[in-house]
Amino acid sequence: MKTKQSCHFGVKALNSVLPVLLTFVIGGIIILAIGENPLTTYRVMVERSLFNLxxxxxxxxxxxxxxxxxxxxxxxxxxxxxxxxxxxxxxxxxxxxxxxxxxxxxxxxxxxxxxxxxxxxxxxxxxxxxxxxxxxxxxxxxxxxxxxxxxxxxxxxxxxxxxxxxxxxxxxxxxxxxxxxxxxxxxxxxxxxxxxxxxxxxxxxxxxxxxxxxxxxxxxxxxxxxxxxxxxxxxxxxxxxxxxxxxxxxxxxxxxxxxxxxxxxxxxxxxxxxxxxxxxxxxxxxxxxxxxxxxxxxxxxxxxxxxxxxxxxxxNVPNEIVAVIQSLIILFLAVRFLNEKYGLAERLREKLAARRALGEEGKA
Structure with a gap:
């Protein structure tokens, strides 16, 4: 029982953190695309928001x-x-x-x-x-x-x-x-x-x-x-x-x-x-x-x-990059919300499995 509860808690925590991680990965790619170092940019954001009074x-x-x-x-x-x-x-x-x-x-x-x-x-x-x-x-x-x-x-x-x-x-x-x-x-x-x-x-x-x-x-x-x-x-x-x-x-x-x-x-x-x-x-x-x-x-x-x-x-990064990061978070959260409410991932898996089964029957 405890194992199931801890596993369920871990999945929920991962679902909360994953949109943020994906956002910063894609944000880093965008910062690289404009010729700047994403690690430097993120370091400045963290230091200036959390490590001074x-x-x-x-x-x-x-x-x-x-x-x-x-x-x-x-x-x-x-x-x-x-x-x-x-x-x-x-x-x-x-x-x-x-x-x-x-x-x-x-x-x-x-x-x-x-x-x-x-x-x-x-x-x-x-x-x-x-x-x-x-x-x-x-x-x-x-x-x-x-x-x-x-x-x-x-x-x-x-x-x-x-x-x-x-x-x-x-x-x-x-x-x-x-x-x-x-x-x-x-x-x-x-x-x-x-x-x-x-x-x-x-x-x-x-x-x-x-x-x-x-x-x-x-x-x-x-x-x-x-x-x-x-x-x-x-x-x-x-x-x-x-x-x-x-x-x-x-x-x-x-x-x-x-x-x-x-x-x-x-x-x-x-x-x-x-x-x-x-x-x-x-x-x-x-x-x-x-x-x-x-x-x-x-x-x-x-x-x-x-x-x-x-x-x-x-x-040397425009402030608008933060708006991009915020937008990406919203996008990933919207996808997660729709998936949890309507089971989009499960439906997609079922359709793919049905198509695979039909393909195997056709070959037979």
Whole structure:
């Protein structure tokens, strides 16, 4: 039994690491093709993201919102609820937290931050409530609804930032910066803000919920066999709505923390490219929806981002190579996800075996 369990764990670990290894091998080939040394490039990325105080603290700070967006994705995906609206929920929560952070003045710093987080959480949950009700009550595909709402929210926020709340003193589309009472400032000479510890605390609470509570058991049961879970008394409709709301709240916290610690005002590229919400999906898939895996994937991905800021300065390689690496990781993870969901490799083996059998019969 122990041998089987250790073998199963080893296969899962290999499936998690393999996309990363393949990515760096192909990335190395691309770097060689442009006439540079891939080992030197990777060494610079590792040293600048993990082996100096500035790089390590920057990596940890970048991991803070990724932990939450990755958990927001996982808590739904693990129950076969495909909430693709994390990006919209995160950005909406961050935007509204930034508005409250600017227009509420003469506030106690602790109270101001709490109000901003409260607004961000409520906005993330409000965004998630619509697809949650449509899925839970009317069986409307939440994937389609959340994708459409992402686009709609982006356009609404673009209008609000361009017209209603625009900072006229800025030379581009932006909202006014949040007040100092709402901001998280850097700790000492590091690149870390208190939001890192808030994100870590929320992440640990959710990890406990997913692994040690009845809700966590329900999530696993719904993901493995929703019909059986329903037959045994687990209320899938209520659970789906609850999971979507929790997911929206986590996205709202991530967006608020990003606003108060990193951006301090809203711009059209608020969560970067492709976006903290979409990055969270990559992290959830890379971490295989387990809390430990999400933590490792978030740290890896944030180290990759920190390293990308350094290779343009310390290696003769364009920063775009990191975008290529990120794209390759997404490609390999998508292949793995489709294979696990639809058994593509097994189907291919069966077809090849059937053709081989037909060929042998024809020869006979």
């Amino acid at each position: 500035r790089g390590v603290t920057r990596t940890l700070q970048l991991a803070a919102p990724l932990l939450l967006s990755g958990m927001a994705i996982s808590i739904c995906f693990k129950a076969n609820v495909f909430n693709m609206g994390i990006e919209g929920q995160l950005v909406f929560g961050g935007f509204m937290a930034g508005i409250v952070g600017h227009y509420m003045t003469n506030m106690n710093p602790a109270a101001h931050k709490l109000i901003c987080f409260g607004v961000g959480i409520l906005c993330g949950m409000a965004f998630a409530l619509v697809p949650a009700l449509l899925r839970g009550c009317f069986h409307v595909d939440e994937m389609v609804v959340t994708l459409v709402l992402n686009y709609a929210m982006a356009r609404v926020l673009e209008y609000l930032a361009s017209v209603v709340f625009r900072d006229t003193g800025a030379g581009y589309v932006a909202t006014p910066p949040v007040q100092d009472s709402a901001r998280f400032f850097l700790i000492g000479g590091s690149k870390v803000t208190p939001f890192l510890f808030i994100a870590l605390a929320v992440f640990l609470v959710m990890a406990f919920v997913m692994t040690k509570t009845k809700l966590g058991y329900t999530i696993t049961a719904l993901g493995k066999n929703p019909s059986f879970a329903e037959a045994t008394g687990l209320r899938s409709r209520r659970t789906v709505i609850l999971l979507m709301l929790i997911s929206g709240a986590l996205a709202g916290i991530a967006g608020t923390g990003h606003m108060l610690s990193e951006k301090t005002f809203y711009t059209l590229d608020f969560s970067g490219s492709p976006g903290l919400g979409w990055d969270g999906m990559l992290i959830a898939l890379l971490g295989r929806h387990s809390p430990g895996g999400i933590l490792a994937a978030a740290l890896f991905y944030s180290a990759l981002k920190t390293g990308s800021e350094a290779i343009g300065l310390y290696a």
